[in-house]
Amino acid sequence: MVDRLPHEKGFHVSWDQLHRDARALAWRLDGRGPDDGAWRAVVAITRGGMAPAMIVSRELDIRTVDTISVKSYNHQNQTEPRVIKAPQSDIMGDGGEGVLIVDDLVDTGKTLELVRKLFPKAHFATVYAKPEGRRMVDTYITEVSQDTWIFFPWDMALQYVQPFRGTD
Numbered sequence: 001m002v003d004r005l006p007h008e009k010g011f012h013v014s015w016d017q018l019h020r021d022a023r024a025l026a027w028r029l030d031g032r033g034p035d036d037g038a039w040r041a042v043v044a045i046t047r048g049g050m051a052p053a054m055i056v057s058r059e060l061d062i063r064t065v066d067t068i069s070v071k072s073y074n075h076q077n078q079t080e081p082r083v084i085k086a087p088q089s090d091i092m093g094d095g096g097e098g099v100l101i102v103d104d105l106v107d108t109g110k111t112l113e114l115v116r117k118l119f120p121k122a123h124f125a126t127v128y129a130k131p132e133g134r135r136m137v138d139t140y141i142t143e144v145s146q147d148t149w150i151f152f153p154w155d156m157a158l159q160y161v162q163p164f165r166g167t168d
């Protein structure tokens, strides 16, 4: 089963589920910013953070949205994370204070470790978290085990499956 390797379990997330979980993340963050509870901006870690960041910024009515592009994986193979595109410096201000940095998940934590070094005062939020990287996130919604690979809706398509008993 190529789509399970090298992880034992698969956690398949539908668009509906992602929408619900990203909304739950937004509600948890609401009113917790440093400026009278408000957040100044949302920054998505591309590409996986873009859909969650869109939902969070919509829920919290934040119109200042930027991206930081970090590449850490080639399919399921981890490589050294690299920043390919930085957010605007006037948005990040002094170390990212008041900025919500959003990603789809934290796995080993290497991506967030790199972004945290750049913006130590920002608030880091992910929808999903695995135990190894959990310490790198300030707020998350659902935890899955380290040996689970999360399949996001943008990586999947509906397709026919054989009945359990098969056919002649």
Ligand SMILES: O=P(O)(O)OC[C@H]1O[C@H](OP(=O)(O)OP(=O)(O)O)[C@H](O)[C@@H]1O
Binding pocket: 045, 046, 047, 048, 049, 070, 071, 072, 073, 074, 103, 104, 105, 106, 107, 108, 109, 110, 111, 112, 133
């Ligand atoms: O905690 P880590 O072990 O660093 O892994 C988590 C990161 O890996 C994935 O991104 P990826 O580099 O695959 O790029 P993508 O978002 O463009 O798919 C995921 O979206 C997180 O950003």
Ligand code: HPA
Binding pocket: 073, 105, 107, 148, 149, 150, 151, 152
């Ligand atoms: O479990 C995962 N799913 C999708 N992308 C990922 N990048 C690191 N871990 C994962």
Ligand SMILES: [Mg+2]
Binding pocket: 045, 046, 047, 048, 049, 070, 103
């Ligand atoms: Mg990513």
